[in-house]
Amino acid sequence: GPSLKESFKGDFFIGTALNTAQIEEKIPGAAALVPQQFNAVTPENIMKAEVMHPEWSRYNFEMSDKLVAYAKKHNIVVNAHTLIWHSQLPQFVRRIKDADSVRLFFTDHINTIAGRYDGQVYSWDVVNEALNEDGTMRKSIFLDKLGDDFVVEAFRLAQKAAPKTKLYYNDYNIEQPKKRAGAIALIKKIQAAGVRIDGVGIQGHWHINHLPLKDIEESILEFSALGIDVMFTELDLSVLPNPRDIVGADVNQRAAYEAKLNPYTTGLPDSVQTQLAKSYEDVFRLFLKHKDKISRVTLWGVDDGQSWLNGFPVRGRTNYPLLFDKEFKPKSAFYKVIALK
Numbered sequence: 053g054p055s056l057k058e059s060f061k062g063d064f065f066i067g068t069a070l071n072t073a074q075i076e077e078k079i080p081g082a083a084a085l086v087p088q089q090f091n092a093v094t095p096e097n098i099m100k101a102e103v104m105h106p107e108w109s110r111y112n113f114e115m116s117d118k119l120v121a122y123a124k125k126h127n128i129v130v131n132a133h134t135l136i137w138h139s140q141l142p143q144f145v146r147r148i149k150d151a152d153s154v155r156l157f158f159t160d161h162i163n164t165i166a167g168r169y170d171g172q173v174y175s176w177d178v179v180n181e182a183l184n185e186d187g188t189m190r191k192s193i194f195l196d197k198l199g200d201d202f203v204v205e206a207f208r209l210a211q212k213a214a215p216k217t218k219l220y221y222n223d224y225n226i227e228q229p230k231k232r233a234g235a236i237a238l239i240k241k242i243q244a245a246g247v248r249i250d251g252v253g254i255q256g257h258w259h260i261n262h263l264p265l266k267d268i269e270e271s272i273l274e275f276s277a278l279g280i281d282v283m284f285t286e287l288d289l290s291v292l293p294n295p296r297d298i299v300g301a302d303v304n305q306r307a308a309y310e311a312k313l314n315p316y317t318t319g320l321p322d323s324v325q326t327q328l329a330k331s332y333e334d335v336f337r338l339f340l341k342h343k344d345k346i347s348r349v350t351l352w353g354v355d356d357g358q359s360w361l362n363g364f365p366v367r368g369r370t371n372y373p374l375l376f377d378k379e380f381k382p383k384s385a386f387y388k389v390i391a392l393k
């Protein structure tokens with residue numbers, strides 16, 4: 053059958069996010085599908101600091117080495133994710149109180165990990181999610197102890213440790229005007245310091261009812277005007293309501309509330325399936341329009357069954373945000389996307 057990677061060959065990389073079981077090829081459906089459909093992979097969790105750097109002087113390269121070997125075997129590039137992020141940090145970092153120790157962690161972490169995989173991974177998300185919605189710097193242990201310049205410093209260290217690796221800034225909602233302005237200022241600051249940044253990743257965790265096509269298009273143009281690659285790095289389209297949009301969270305109506313929160317446990321109604329397909333078609337049409345400016349589109353997961361959106365922002369839901377269903381079958385969204393070519 054048709055494949056995403058063949059369809060978009062010459063346009064942009066088409067990627068997916070993998071966890072341990074898929075990297076170890078323990079899920080037959082995923083083991084067959086990933087090399088057939090995708091030519092880029094992002095580790096969904098296994099290259100985050102809490103996994104790779106569990107204690108002060110102990111690194112854990114077990115899964116990341118397996119990922120690199122897996123990718124090499126299947127002729128897929130690795131987009132490593134992520135060096136510096138406020139979340140999924142190891143316990144020992146959360147306990148640090150003084151700036152010198154944060155700096156020691158920061159420097160050693162980047163040098164060791166970026167250095168080890170230079171020439172083995174295609175790119176790094178050097179810094180992830182450093183901004184607030186209003187475009188100001190987000191509160192974190194790095195901002196708190198190292199100050200505003202921690203982003204520039206992270207890229208400076210990464211450029212030295214990983215001269216052969218592309219270096220990216222990655223964040224969500226940076227297609228939104230205020231946050232986008234913050235990201236542009238941040239990228240310009242890195243460039244003004246004479247430090248290398250090769251691209252920006254717009255995560256792309258969107259919703260079928262609010263697909264910000266105009267903001268996405270403006271972002272592609274404005275980010276690429278900075279002379280860097282633009283990527284969509286964690287694309288998924290939720291079909292479920294945001295909990296804050298559900299009114300009537302009455303304790304006496306618990307069952308009704310839960311049903312509203314998780315309405316499609318037995319399958320996706322045709323009307324929503326169609327809307328999802330249309331949303332994917334619209335966003336991929338826009339990507340194709342600007343394919344000269346877009347270097348990669350990565351879906352945040354292989355199939356609906358393992359999507360993080362089944363557990364976020366509330367646990368235990370059944371979401372349908374990807375192009376393959378939980379049986380690894382292509383959905384109508386897949387066929388709509390393929391048909392654009």
Ligand code: XIL
Pocket residue numbers: 096097180224255286360
């Ligand atoms: C998510 C993973 O998908 C989950 O499995 C994990 O529990 C939490 O992190 N932005 C990012 C990603 O940059 O690293 C996040 O991944 C999703 C939001």
